[in-house]
Amino acid sequence: xxxxxxxxxxxxxxxxxxxxxxxxxxxxxxxxxxxxxxxxxxxxxxxxxxxxxxxxxxxxxxxxxxxxxxxxxxxxxxxxxxxxxxxxxxxxxxxxxxxxxxxxxxxxxxxxxxxxxxxxxxxxxxxxxxxxxxxxxxxxxxxxxxxxxxxxxxxxxxxxxxxxxxxxxxxxxxxxxxxxxxxxxxxxxxxxxxxxxxxxxxxxxxxxxxxxxxxxxxxxxxxxxxxxxxxxxxxxxxxxxxxxxxxxxxxxxxxxxxxxxxxxxxxxxxxxxxxxxxxxxxxxxxxxxxxxxxxxxxxxxxxxxxxxxxxxxxxxxxxxxxxxxxxxxxxxxxxxxxxxxxxxxxxxxxxxxxxxxxxxxxxxxxxxxxxxxxxxxxxxxxxxxxxxxxxxxxxxxxxxxxxxxxxxxxxxxxxxxxxxxxxxxxxxxxxxxxxxxxxxxxxxxxxxxxxxxxxxxxxxxxxxxxxxxxxxxxxxxxxxxxxxxxxxxxxxxxxxxxxxxxxxxxxxxxxxxxxxxxxxxxx
Numbered sequence: 102x103x104x105x106x107x108x109x110x111x112x113x114x115x116x117x118x119x120x121x122x123x124x125x126x127x128x129x130x131x132x133x134x135x136x137x138x139x140x141x142x143x144x145x146x147x148x149x150x151x152x153x154x155x156x157x158x159x160x161x162x163x164x165x166x167x168x169x170x171x172x173x174x175x176x177x178x179x180x181x182x183x184x185x186x187x188x189x190x191x192x193x194x195x196x197x198x199x200x201x202x203x204x205x206x207x208x209x210x211x212x213x214x215x216x217x218x219x220x221x222x223x224x225x226x227x228x229x230x231x232x233x234x235x236x237x238x239x240x241x242x243x244x245x246x247x248x249x250x251x252x253x254x255x256x257x258x259x260x261x262x263x264x265x266x267x268x269x270x271x272x273x274x275x276x277x278x279x280x281x282x283x284x285x286x287x288x289x290x291x292x293x294x295x296x297x298x299x300x301x302x303x304x305x306x307x308x309x310x311x312x313x314x315x316x317x318x319x320x321x322x323x324x325x326x327x328x329x330x331x332x333x334x335x336x337x338x339x340x341x342x343x344x345x346x347x348x349x350x351x352x353x354x355x356x357x358x359x360x361x362x363x364x365x366x367x368x369x370x371x372x373x374x375x376x377x378x379x380x381x382x383x384x385x386x387x388x389x390x391x392x393x394x395x396x397x398x399x400x401x402x403x404x405x406x407x408x409x410x411x412x413x414x415x416x417x418x419x420x421x422x423x424x425x426x427x428x429x430x431x432x433x434x435x436x437x438x439x440x441x442x443x444x445x446x447x448x449x450x451x452x453x454x455x456x457x458x459x460x461x462x463x464x465x466x467x468x469x470x471x472x473x474x475x476x477x478x479x480x481x482x483x484x485x486x487x488x489x490x491x492x493x494x495x496x497x498x499x500x501x502x503x504x505x506x507x508x509x510x511x512x513x514x515x516x517x518x519x520x521x522x523x524x525x526x527x528x529x530x531x532x533x534x535x536x537x538x539x540x541x542x543x544x545x546x547x548x549x550x551x552x553x554x555x556x557x558x559x560x561x562x563x564x565x566x567x568x569x570x571x572x573x574x575x576x577x578x579x580x581x582x583x584x585x586x587x588x589x590x591x592x593x594x595x596x597x598x599x600x601x602x603x604x605x606x607x608x609x610x611x612x613x614x615x616x617x618x619x620x621x622x623x624x
Contacts, residue, residue: 129327134442137435163358167347171282174356175270176306176425177409178210181220183395184423188229195228202384203413203421205229207249207309209242212269214299216242239295242307249309250288256417258312260341262352263288267425268305272402278302283356285310285348311414311422314370316340320354320424321368321413323385324434330386331438332378335362355412355427366440373419381421385411388423406431455550 163169184205188197198204204227210217216237223230250263264286268278279302286294294307313319318337323330338361339351353361368378388411392398397409408431412424435442443449453459474482 129442131442131446134435134439135446137432138439141432141436160360163360167350170350170353170358170361172357173281174267174283174427175277175281176267176427177397177401178269178304178306179397179400180392180426181205181208181210181218181306183391183397185220185229185231187391195223195226197222197229198227198420201387202380203423205423206311207245209237209307210305211299211307212304213301214303243292243295246291246309247288253312256312259344260312260352261287261344262310262312262341262348264291265308265310265352266294266305267308267356270401270428271304272400276304278304283353285352287348306425308424311416311424312341314372314415314417314419316342318352318354319414321381321415322355322437323382323411323413324408324429324437325386325389326408326434326438326442329438329441330382330389331441332366332368332382332385333437334365334368336365337362366437370415370419373415377415377419377421381413384421385413392426401428403428408434410434458550 188195188200191200194200204222205220207219207221209219216239219232219237219242221230221232222228246263253263262285266284266286268281268283269276271277284290291307315336317339318341320335322333322335324333335354337351337354339346341351343351349357350361355362368381370377374380389409392409403409407428410427410429412427414422414424416422
């Protein structure tokens with residue numbers, strides 16, 4: 102009852118003009134967004150651009166230390182179980198790509214050094230399936246990656262990258278890997294990893310490498326900040342075919358130093374279709390909704406300033422693949438979504454202060470009711486009339502008619518009929534410049550802003566040579582004034598200072614705009 106009474110009172114007061122209806126409240130604080138964007142101007146985000154460096158020396162130091170190129174990258178392995186259950190809800194329509202717009206590569210979840218689950222796409226009906234427990238053998242996994250390497254080689258993929266290892270993130274620190282970096286592996290690296298690299302501290306994802314559609318490796322990251330889903334594309338600066346360069350340096354994107362790749366906040370692929378970006382954002386939006394429904398954030402005890410990021414990749418056949426999901430801080434989410442956030446800032450949506458002073462900032466326009474015509478329009482019309490008089494009139498059939506001839510005593514053959522020159526208006530009928538300006542000057546809807554009094558005043562020297570006390574033959578007042586340049590030319594007005602002036606009673610004085618009586622200029 103109290104809430105209903107308050108709503109009735111608020112609406113009545115708003116209709117009466119007593120209460121101003123507040124603006125639409127955003128689900129986030131714009132002041133916090135501004136603070137994050139301003140604080141991003143450091144060595145990591147120079148000028149707000151990710152991947153920029155402050156000096157070439159820092160860039161060279163990074164490349165001299167290959168062990169410092171990797172950055173923390175962990176994945177949420179529960180996402181693949183979520184996708185598998187999500188894809189099997191409808192038994193009649195099991196084609197995963199047709200339903201959700203993306204697929205996943207072969208992904209093997211490892212828990213404490215042992216295979217836990219193997220997810221793959223069915224070649225029969227396109228469903229997302231999970232292998233049986235008897236297929237989770239090291240020999241079977243090794244054979245599968247060997248076949249993948251042979252198939253990639255036959256398709257012309259010369260990068261030599263077969264798989265990628267991504268450690269697992271967990272809400273329990275003891276379950277996380279000591280080495281929390283992604284690793285790109287060749288076929289030899291995969292075999293060594295399966296034989297001797299797995300131990301009780303290894304938990305994560307071993308995934309088949311998806312060759313991109315271009316010549317360099319790329320990865321698409323999507324994030325959701327409240328109701329806005331944004332996209333960022335990272336492309337490695339090296340070619341995948343440059344086998345002389347280490348694998349990680351030519352394959353790292355979001356999992357490596359930002360100087361190894363370039364970032365764009367849009368994705369364009371004409372071969373995949375003009376709507377490929379909208380398709381990826383739509384798939385990410387539906388997946389974010391499913392994550393919220395499955396309460397993945399609560400499962401990992403995420404703080405309010407932690408967000409889930411979804412990573413996609415488009416292969417050579419222009420099919421979007423879901424790679425992994427990670428947890429990133431709020432600062433990176435805001436920086437990625439800044440183009441959409443700044444459009445909701447009150448600086449952009451609110452009224453512009455003193456917009457009346459800007460040309461065209463008001464709805465008032467020059468009135469032509471009194472016969473006023475702008476100078477450019479008047480000049481254009483006179484030129485058109487003059488050109489038409491010189492060329493002659495055009496009849497209904499489009500034929501140019503001969504110009505009129507003067508039929509007077511002063512007429513000569515071949516002379517055109519031209520209008521006589523306009524007579525000058527009498528001086529009494531002329532208008533002053535101020536009167537003409539009043540006719541077309543737009544009227545302001547607000548009062549003229551007050552201008553503060555200048556805190557300084559110029560000291561004018563004598564202009565009369567006789568006032569100097571000396572006789573200068575042929576000299577002007579300006580020359581005499583130049584002789585007195587040593588005198589102060591600018592003096593502070595009384596009462597104008599940074600701290601403010603006060604009278605003997607302690608009250609502040611106001612500026613009178615006059616110089617003190619003791620200030621004078623001697624000749």
